[in-house]
Amino acid sequence: MTDTKARPSGRRSVRALRGWGGVAGMAAACALTAAVTLLPLSHGGADALTGNTGQALTSAVAAKADTCEDPEASLPPSSAGGPTIDAIKERGKLVVGVDQNSYRWGYRNPVSGGLEGFDIDLARAIAEDIVGSPDAVIFRAIPTNQRITALENGTVDIVVRTMTISCGRIEQVAFSTAYFQAGQQVLASKSSSITGYDTSLAGKRICSAEGSTAYEALEKNSFGATFKDKHDGLPGDEDLYTVPNQLDCLVRLQQGMVDAIVTDNALAAGQAAQDPAVELKGAKPFTTEYYGVATKLGHDDLVRRINQVLVDYRRGAWQKAYDRWLAADLPGITGPPQPKYRN
Amino acid sequence: MTHPPNVRTAPQSAPHHAPPGHPPAQPPAGRGAWAEGRRRLRAAATTEPGRLQIIGAVLAALVVAFGAVTAFEVSARASAADDVVSRSQPLSADAAAIYRSLADADAAASSGFLAGIEEPSDVAQRYEKDIALASRLLVKAATNTDSSSESGQQIALLNEALPYYTGLIESARANNRLGRPLGGAYLRFANDQMSRDLLPAAQKLYDAETARLQQDDDDARFWPVLSLAAGAVAIGALVWAQRRNYRSTNRVFNTGLVAATAATTVLLLWLAVGHTVARAQLNDADLHGQQSLKVLGDARINSLKARANENLTVVARGAVLTNDGKSDKYETDYAVGMKQLGEQLHRAQLLADDGKGRGPVEAAVSAVSEWQERHKDVTRTDRAGDYDGVLRKVIGAEGSTGESFDKVDAALEEALAHEQHEFTAAAKDGRGALSGLPVGAAALGVLGAAGAVLGINRRLSEYR
Numbered sequence: 096m097t098d099t100k101a102r103p104s105g106r107r108s109v110r111a112l113r114g115w116g117g118v119a120g121m122a123a124a125c126a127l128t129a130a131v132t133l134l135p136l137s138h139g140g141a142d143a144l145t146g147n148t149g150q151a152l153t154s155a156v157a158a159k160a161d162t163c164e165d166p167e168a169s170l171p172p173s174s175a176g177g178p179t180i181d182a183i184k185e186r187g188k189l190v191v192g193v194d195q196n197s198y199r200w201g202y203r204n205p206v207s208g209g210l211e212g213f214d215i216d217l218a219r220a221i222a223e224d225i226v227g228s229p230d231a232v233i234f235r236a237i238p239t240n241q242r243i244t245a246l247e248n249g250t251v252d253i254v255v256r257t258m259t260i261s262c263g264r265i266e267q268v269a270f271s272t273a274y275f276q277a278g279q280q281v282l283a284s285k286s287s288s289i290t291g292y293d294t295s296l297a298g299k300r301i302c303s304a305e306g307s308t309a310y311e312a313l314e315k316n317s318f319g320a321t322f323k324d325k326h327d328g329l330p331g332d333e334d335l336y337t338v339p340n341q342l343d344c345l346v347r348l349q350q351g352m353v354d355a356i357v358t359d360n361a362l363a364a365g366q367a368a369q370d371p372a373v374e375l376k377g378a379k380p381f382t383t384e385y386y387g388v389a390t391k392l393g394h395d396d397l398v399r400r401i402n403q404v405l406v407d408y409r410r411g412a413w414q415k416a417y418d419r420w421l422a423a424d425l426p427g428i429t430g431p432p433q434p435k436y437r438n
Numbered sequence: 439m440t441h442p443p444n445v446r447t448a449p450q451s452a453p454h455h456a457p458p459g460h461p462p463a464q465p466p467a468g469r470g471a472w473a474e475g476r477r478r479l480r481a482a483a484t485t486e487p488g489r490l491q492i493i494g495a496v497l498a499a500l501v502v503a504f505g506a507v508t509a510f511e512v513s514a515r516a517s518a519a520d521d522v523v524s525r526s527q528p529l530s531a532d533a534a535a536i537y538r539s540l541a542d543a544d545a546a547a548s549s550g551f552l553a554g555i556e557e558p559s560d561v562a563q564r565y566e567k568d569i570a571l572a573s574r575l576l577v578k579a580a581t582n583t584d585s586s587s588e589s590g591q592q593i594a595l596l597n598e599a600l601p602y603y604t605g606l607i608e609s610a611r612a613n614n615r616l617g618r619p620l621g622g623a624y625l626r627f628a629n630d631q632m633s634r635d636l637l638p639a640a641q642k643l644y645d646a647e648t649a650r651l652q653q654d655d656d657d658a659r660f661w662p663v664l665s666l667a668a669g670a671v672a673i674g675a676l677v678w679a680q681r682r683n684y685r686s687t688n689r690v691f692n693t694g695l696v697a698a699t700a701a702t703t704v705l706l707l708w709l710a711v712g713h714t715v716a717r718a719q720l721n722d723a724d725l726h727g728q729q730s731l732k733v734l735g736d737a738r739i740n741s742l743k744a745r746a747n748e749n750l751t752v753v754a755r756g757a758v759l760t761n762d763g764k765s766d767k768y769e770t771d772y773a774v775g776m777k778q779l780g781e782q783l784h785r786a787q788l789l790a791d792d793g794k795g796r797g798p799v800e801a802a803v804s805a806v807s808e809w810q811e812r813h814k815d816v817t818r819t820d821r822a823g824d825y826d827g828v829l830r831k832v833i834g835a836e837g838s839t840g841e842s843f844d845k846v847d848a849a850l851e852e853a854l855a856h857e858q859h860e861f862t863a864a865a866k867d868g869r870g871a872l873s874g875l876p877v878g879a880a881a882l883g884v885l886g887a888a889g890a891v892l893g894i895n896r897r898l899s900e901y902r
Binding site: 210334342 | 554755829
C-alpha cells in the first residue's frame, strides 16, 4: 500500500522541483505525500479528495492550480515502449475496465452476448496497437465508483468507461487526452414540465448515480429538488434517488418513482434510445466535460502510447465509431475534441 | 359486616326432626332454603343411614365430576391435536411453500434472463408454476386467516407486491428481448423488490403460521391437571368409604363400591396413559418432523437466494456494490447465503433421526460443496474476462453451478417430503391416542357413579 502511494508522489515532487526550485519543491513534496498517503481508499474517495485535500494542496502547490485549469491536458503522445507496456505485452492481453450497461458506449448485446459500443471500439483500437490484435483484450465490467480503485489495485490496466476528466480525479489517476466532449444534462419525460438544469427542478425528485459528477453537481445546486436518499451509504440505503448505476435511474423514472435524471448527455442519450417517451432537456449540457482513458498514476509510458493511438484514431476511426453508435441519438457532433498537451 | 339481630326471625314451625337435646331457642345460622338444607344435613349426619346417604351422594358426585372433567379436558386436547394435524401444520407448510415458490421464481427469472433473449421453456415454465402456486396458496391462506391478524397483514402485503414484481420481470424480459441493457436493470430492480418486500413478508407469514402451530401443539400437549386431580380425589374418597364400610361391618368387599373404584381407576389409567402417549407422539412430531421441516425449509430458501444472487452477479457484473463500496453486492450475498445453507444442512443432519431422512440431507451437503467448487471456477473464469465461459459454467446443462443447484434443490425437496411424512404420521398417532377417551370418560363416570350409589344403597337397605 505505502509503496504504491509513495511512487506517484515521488514522481510529482520531481516535476515540482524542476519548476519551483529547492525549498518550494520540498514543501510541495511533503504536502503532497501527506495528502496522497492519507487518502481514504473507500468509494467516497473522489468526493473526499475534491472536498478536503484540495484545500491542503492549493496553498502548498501552486503548480497544481495551473494544471487544474486544464485537467484534460495530457502527456505528449509517443509510440515508445516502457515498463507498463512491456508488462501488458508479456501478458498478451490488455485488461480494460468497461461498463456493460451503457447503451451505445459499453453494453452487452443480449443477442450476440458480446460487449459493444463506442468505448469498446476504442479499447480494441488501443489493444490492437499495444498487443497487436483488437481481440487481445480482457473486458471487466466495473461499476462507476470502482473505476479508480480498480486502477489503483491493478485489477485493470486502463479504464475506458465514459470517465470524465476532472480536477479531483487527476490526483488519483492519469488520463489520456480527451476522446469525447460531453456534459451533464437533465433527462425527463417528454410531457414533463422540467425544462433543464434550472428552477423548473424545484420540488422534483431527481435520480443520479452514487458518486457521479451529476451527484456532485446536484450537491452544489439542486434548485430545491430532492436527490438524496435518507440512508445513502448506510445499511438500509433506499437506492431510490441515488443508485448504483445510471441506468437504474431510468427504471425509477419509468416506474414513476423519480421525475428526472441527471447524467452525462452521452449516457442520457443512451437512455433516451431505450425509451422513446423521454428526452434530453435544455438546449445543451450545463457543464463541459471530457471523457478520457484512465490509467494508474505513474504509468506515463502507457498514457503517452494511448495518446498516440488517439492521434491516429481521431483521423477516421473516431468518426466511424461515432456514426455507428452515437449519431442517431446524439446528433450534431462534428468531430472529436482537439487534444491538449502539457510538458 | 354485621347484620341487625333478629331481622329475620326463626322459622315459625318448630323443626320436627330436631334432636331432643337441641335447644329450640337458638336461631339457625344462614338463610332460607340453604339454612334449611344445612340444618337437615346436620340432622341427617347424626344417624348412620343419614350419613350413608350423604356419603353415597358425594361419591357419586365425585365420580361423575371426574368423568365430566376428563371428557371436557380431553376433548380440548384432542381438538388441539386435530388442529395440529389438519389445520395449523398444513397452513404452516403452505406458508413455507409460498416463501419457497417466491424465492424459486426469482432464481428462475434470473436464470432465464442469463440465457439470452430466448428463455429456455423449462425455466420459463418453472417461473410460471412458482407464481401460480404462490398466488393459489395466498388465496387459500387468506380464507383461513383473520385479515387483521399478523398473517392477514402479510398476506395482504404479498398480494399487493406480487403483481408488481411480475410486472417488473416482464419489463426486464421485454427490454432484454429488444437488446436493451435496461432489461438487466429491471431484473435487478425486481430482485430488489423480492428481497426487500416479498421475501420478508413471506417469512413473517411463515413465522406467524408456525407460531400458531406451536400454540396448538402446546395446547394439545398440556397435561389435563384438573382431570387427574379429580380422579385422585374420587379414588381417594372411594377407598375411604370402603375402609369405613369394612370397619363398621367387617365385610371386605362391597360390590358396588368395588365396581365404582375399578371404573374410576380404569378411567384414570386410560387418561394418564393415553395422554402420555399423545404427548410423546406430538413431541416426536415436533422434534423429528417440525424442527427438521423448519431447518430444511430455511436451507432451501437460502439455496434459492444464493442461486438468484449467483445469477445476478453475472447479470450486474459489479454494477451494485455492498454498502462499504468494496465488494460486489450479489457475490457477497451469495457467499452469505451459502454459508447459512451449510450451517442449516449441518443442523438438519443432526436432526435427521433415520437413514431415510439422513440420505437426502447428505446428498444436499455434497451437492453444495460441488456447487461451491464450481462457483470458484466461475469466479476465476470471470476474472479472466471470459463471459461466454462464465455463462456456460453458471447456466449450462452439464458441469454448471446450475446443475449443482438443481441437485441441492431436489435433495432438499426429498428430505422435506420425508420429514413432512414423519410429522404427519407422528401427529396423527398422537391425535389417535386421545380418540375415544372423551366418550369413554363419560361412560366410565356414569358407570362408577352407579356403582357407588348401588354399593351404598346395599348398605342402606340393611337399616330398613
